[in-house]
Amino acid sequence: MTNPTSEVAVDRIMNIPEHAGASMCFGEPVRAGDRTAIPVAEVSYTLGLGWGGGRDAETSGNGGGAGGAARTRAVAVIDVSPDAVRVIPIEDFTQIRLASIAFIGTTTALVARSLLKLVRG
Amino acid sequence: MTEDARHPATHPTGAGVLLHTEVERVALGTHGDRRLTARVEHRTLRLALGRLWHASLTLGRRRAVAIEVERAGTEVERDRETSHASSTPSARVPRYDEVAIPAPVQPWARFARRVVAVALAGWLLNSAVTRARRRAGRAARQRTTGETP
Numbered sequence: 001m002t003n004p005t006s007e008v009a010v011d012r013i014m015n016i017p018e019h020a021g022a023s024m025c026f027g028e029p030v031r032a033g034d035r036t037a038i039p040v041a042e043v044s045y046t047l048g049l050g051w052g053g054g055r056d057a058e059t060s061g062n063g064g065g066a067g068g069a070a071r072t073r074a075v076a077v078i079d080v081s082p083d084a085v086r087v088i089p090i091e092d093f094t095q096i097r098l099a100s101i102a103f104i105g106t107t108t109a110l111v112a113r114s115l116l117k118l119v120r121g
Numbered sequence: 122m123t124e125d126a127r128h129p130a131t132h133p134t135g136a137g138v139l140l141h142t143e144v145e146r147v148a149l150g151t152h153g154d155r156r157l158t159a160r161v162e163h164r165t166l167r168l169a170l171g172r173l174w175h176a177s178l179t180l181g182r183r184r185a186v187a188i189e190v191e192r193a194g195t196e197v198e199r200d201r202e203t204s205h206a207s208s209t210p211s212a213r214v215p216r217y218d219e220v221a222i223p224a225p226v227q228p229w230a231r232f233a234r235r236v237v238a239v240a241l242a243g244w245l246l247n248s249a250v251t252r253a254r255r256r257a258g259r260a261a262r263q264r265t266t267g268e269t270p
Contacts, residue, residue, distance in 0.1 A: 022145040022161035025185050029150065036152040040159075042225060044182040052174035064175075075225040078188060080152040085190045087222050099228035106236050114243040118250055 024072075038078040040087075045070040139167040149188070158189040158217075184224070191217040 027039035046069050053062035079086045142164045149157035162184055169177040 022147045022159075022163065022183060025161055025183055026147065026149060026159065029152070034153070038149060038157075040185050040222060042182065042184045045180075047179040047181075048177070050174070050176045051171075073225070075184070076222050078149075078157070078220075080155065080157070082153055085155060085157070085188060085218075085220050087188065087220055089223050089225070091226055092228075096226065096228045099232040103232045103235055107239050110236075110239050110243050114247055117247050 034082050036080040038080070039074055040076040040078060041072050042075045043070065043072050134170075134172040136170045137167070138169075139165075141165045141167070144186075146189075151193075154193045156191045156193065158191070159185050160187045160189065162186045185222050187222060188220045189217040190220060 024043055025041050027041070030037045030039075047066070048068065049064065049066040051062065051064035054060040073092070074090050076090055077088045079088055142162060145161045145163060147159045147161055149159055151157075163181070164183075165179060165181040167177065167179050169175070171177075
């Protein structure tokens with residue numbers, strides 16, 4: 001990368017997540033009587049960037065592109081009661097069930113393939 | 122850019138991997154008589170590769186790992202807590218309880234590990250049986266033809 005402007009742009013793009021504070025992992029506290037619940041989330045992201053330029057006079061010029069994705073999911077709730085502070089984990093049962101179904105299907109296919117190979121010699 | 126600057130020797134190829142972890146503390150306010158502070162772990166993995174072209178990938182994750190629960194009026198004097206002599210004997214430090222936030226279940230990572238284990242076990246069983254069959258066939262041939270190994 002030779003263009004200082006593009007370097008600044010790349011630096012800005014790659015540092016977007018650094019500017020987002022850690023407070024984004026917590027939701028607004030919800031009060032109910034003398035108890036308070038604070039939602040907790042996990043934030044994950046991916047950023048990709050590519051830049052290229054010509055090597056000689058015939059193929060001069062440069063260009064690039066960038067892309068990214070971010071995902072937030074609830075992982076727990078902090079329960080503040082007069083007696084104690086507890087953390088209640090949130091489990092994503094849909095993902096667990098989907099993974100279990102995929103595991104059973106893949107395992108059945110693998111075992112069937114192995115058995116067929118053994119039977120056929 | 123001059124012709125010299127375009128020469129590959131002036132643009133050495135480079136690659137880098139950087140794994141970085143930092144912990145931030147976030148005040149969650151006072152609830153009842155408890156002051157809550159969260160510890161948030163921020164992990165990033167940066168991969169970069171470049172010469173005349175450049176490519177980079179950043180993977181990051183921000184996750185709360187623990188809550189520090191501090192009760193009002195539970196500050197203790199520093200010199201009572203530490204065995205070594207403190208430069209400021211009257212300094213008061215908060216005493217807090219820590220509540221860990223468990224890492225969320227990753228069902229797809231577990232699925233991938235199990236599938237790899239099953240595939241490996243199947244491959245090992247298949248290759249062991251095939252090898253045993255070949256050995257048995259060779260021994261049978263030797264017996265019928267009367268050859269010595």
